[in-house]
Amino acid sequence: MELELWVFAALTAVCVVSGFIDAVAGGGGLLTMPALLSAGLPPHLALGTNKLQSLAGVTMAMRTYHRKGLLEIRPNITAVICILIASAAGALAVQMLDTKILNLIVPVLLVLCAAYVIFSPRMDDSDRHHVLTRKGYNPVAGGIGFYDGFFGPGAGSFYTTSLVALRGMGLTRATALSKLFNMTSNVGSLAMFIAGGKVFWTLGLCMCVGTVVGSWVGSHSAIRFGAKLIRPLLVTISLALTARLIWTYFTG
Template sequence: MIELAPELIAFLVVAAVAAGFIDAIAGGGGLITLPALLAAGINPFSALATNKVQSSFGTAMATWSYWKAGRINFALILWPLIATFIGAGLGTAAVMVVDSSWLMVVLPGLLVAIALYFLFGPKASDEDAHARMTPLAYSSVAGGIGFYDGFFGPGTGSFFALSLVTLLGMGLTRATAHTKALNLASNVVSVAVFALGGQVLWALGLTMAAGQVLGGWLGSKAAMRFGPRLIRPLLVIICLAMVARLLSDPENPLRVWASSLLG
């Protein structure tokens, strides 16, 4: 493990608590922890690997909290879980050989669309609605989102939440709970691949994991207490924050294209 000052480690743990809280409700906690790891001077690949490890603990805690409260039906999402696991494995393998730059063009538009849906679309409540798909049919969607998570990642929680609400007819809090379980399945694959690559800073990752676990527990409790009143606005904010983060990259194809037009 690289040598970090105690106050810097403390800062990263606090960042992990905040990220775990947000992740348990709306996803997007990486917007906090990944920049924090990079700011600490950790190389990008190790930062990605370590971030995935520590965030997995927060996702696991949130999943456990939702399950203990009776909000997750694992029998219902058995096939989607398997499909997510397989999809994430294929996506992680594909990222090594396929150019992912096109996602930087498509993803901001998708995230804005999700934000607009939760902002102006039918108000997602905690009441279950009519399912448009069976869980088995939904497996194809879950596998695709899992592939995306292994291949790229940002916005995965938002994609799961939206699809569970619109396709399986889940209430928003129930959809958020099942999102954590599906996201955990995809995270397990990514962590395994990163571990095999030897890029994980285990001591730092496990230290931050303690903060993630606390944040995940607090976030899941808050989501179950306040429901859509808290989840919906956070989903909108996180989606738009991810758009801003993606477009802040000077090498984003959209920014390059806009600069060429203005230039």
């Protein structure tokens, strides 16, 4: 399909903002998916193209967190493998199934995430005793990975909140690890969208430029300000995603 040049420029600009949001709290799809659909892309093509630009952003954010010593990759390799397989399965499934039912389920989960962030005293930068071991967390990681491949909105928030609640991690470290997991689920799902011919490469690569810029700024801001920035943005994004998904469901 063909788009006018101003559409490319506008979507790239949107990705600067969404990249910042994704790097700090997740949920950048709140901006990019409606923008892609408004530009006239069919839903599956929009999903695949969104995964391409999102992968560029979370990779930049992950690299920044890793260089600052906030992310350990090797101890989480098993979770990464689970997420990779599950996200690929999710992306394969979404190309065959109707996703409308998720527009009812996901808002409930996002509200629970927001409530946990607001009311739990654990949502700060201090580490606490874990509920699940790394191995015990793998099925949770795989489940979120499947969801990210299948649908996606709020996956970054789910990773972060579950790492704090179940793995006992401080909020900034949980955010850093969520970027590794988010990158992995993007790789797995993007591979399936590419195989299905559901990526608008020219547009996606332009959007990558914007999201990398936004992710660089966002990750450095999150590292500098920690939970004071991540916590309110996590709540805001969760509630905003909830409102958008409910609106989408009832307006068809």
